[in-house]
Amino acid sequence: MKINVSVNGYGTIGKRVAEAILKHPLLNLIGIGKYTPDHEAFLAVEKGFSIFAPKDSLTKFSSKGVKVEGSIEDMIKLSDVIVDCSPAGKGIENKKLYVSYNKKAIFQGGESKEVAELSFNSRCNFNAAKGKKYIRVVSCNTTALCRIIKPLMEYYQNQVKNIEAILLRRAADPCDDKTGPINAVKWSRAPSHHAEDVKTIMKDLKISTSAFIIPHTLAHLTYLIFNFNSDAPTQEEVYEIFKKERRVAVVENAQSTAQLIEASRDLELKRCDAYVVYLLMNTFNKNENKISFTIVTPQESIVIPENIDALIAQSNLMDEEKAQKITEKILHIDLIKESIEKIFSNQLTIPQLLHS
Structure with a gap:
């Protein structure tokens, strides 16, 4: 039996989640919640999505020629679970509506941890999500950190003394024409919130983070330092893990990052969505009990499989x-990983990607 799912919010994350739901054999997309009758609404109609809008905006949508199936409340009534992809801070308000209809919901990392019973990362705590009514998928940067930290903690357990991370965050998504900066580097008060966010999933982890916003749109970068209690692993050992x-x-x-994005374009990945964390082995350094390396996070797509x-x-x-x-099959993540690794290993044989 399929689960009836709606996506409330049709921005960077919402549109990608909606398309992924359509491809999944156990999920049925009821529709999307759209709040503005803009060009994105027309594109959603062209894609065949059923659009639901706020009650007080139904006339506005109709006057713009956007076909609407009903109100947001109508969409929620038809759903078993709602994936809330609304702007950061709006999800906590939307939750009141979901609670009133006794519906399950998935929230995004822009919401505070209090919005849900569980902060979720598939690599770390998949089974803990079973039976939870309200789940928060952590942010793009936290997702990337979890995918990197968890395997090393599994392999080296108590040998990891602590972790430091310096984040270079993109200023805005490519579609964002409102956010900046365009000619400055901004920073957050240290420590940044990312360490605490990771610890909503790995509670006893010793980690500190600092964050800078840099004027580009392509991806986030994170410089990671792992301090070990004894001799740190070699580059070859980390590579194999x-x-x-x-x-x-x-x-x-x-x-x-330009090379990585251009490779995604040349592979004809839809919207250049790679879904994977890039681990840059040519940035790896070992100094006795310490290793460091850089990862790249495709911020628009990494949380979609999550x-x-x-x-x-x-x-x-x-x-x-x-x-x-x-999930990896419907998003072609296995082929994407294989292709990217071969491209940047000077091997010319690239697997045939299936575009859909």
């Missing part, structure tokens, strides 16, 4: 590995 991680692309020879996994885990539809592999 992450080659086995299905949602991490181990990149040997890339020199810039949202799908959260839906499956929440409703306990299948076990962890099977659920993750189906």
Whole structure:
């Protein structure tokens, strides 16, 4: 039996989650919640999505020629679960509506942890999401940190003394014409919130983070330092660990975010969505009990598989590995990882990507 899902909010994350839901064999998309009758609404109609709008905006949508199936409340009534992809801070307000209709919901990382019973990362706590009514998928940067930290903690357990991370955050998504800066570097008061966000998932982790916003749109970068109690692992050992991680692309020879994005374009990935964390092996350094390296986070797409996994885990539809592999199959993550790794390993054979 399929789970009826609606997506409330049709921005950077919402549009991608909606399309992923359409591809999943156990999920049925009821429709999307749209709040403005803009060009995105027309595009959604062209894609065949059923649009639901606020009651007081139905006339506005109709006057603009946008077909609307009903109100946001109508959409919620038809749904088993709502994926809330509204702007940061709006989800907590929307939750009141979901509670009033006794509906399950998935929230995004822009909301505070208090919005949900569980902060979720598929690599770290898939099974903990089973039966939870309200789940928060952590932010793009926290998702990336979890995908990198968890495997190393599993392999080296008590040997990791602490972790430091310096984030270079993109100023805005490519579609964002309101956010900046365009000619400055901004920073947050240290420590940044990212460490505490990671600890909503890995509670006893010793981690500190600092964050800077830099004037570009392509991706986030994070410089990671792992301090060990004894001799740190070698580059070869770290390489072998992450080659086995299905949602991490181990990149040997890339020199810039521009190269990574251009590779996504040349592979004809839709919207350049890669879904994986890029681990840059040519930034790896070992100094006795310390290793450091840089990762690149595709901020528009990395949380999409997490949202799908959260839906499956929440409703306990299948076990962890099977659920993750189906998500990866519908998004072609296995082929994307393989292609990116081969491109930047000076190997010319690239697997045939299926575009859909």
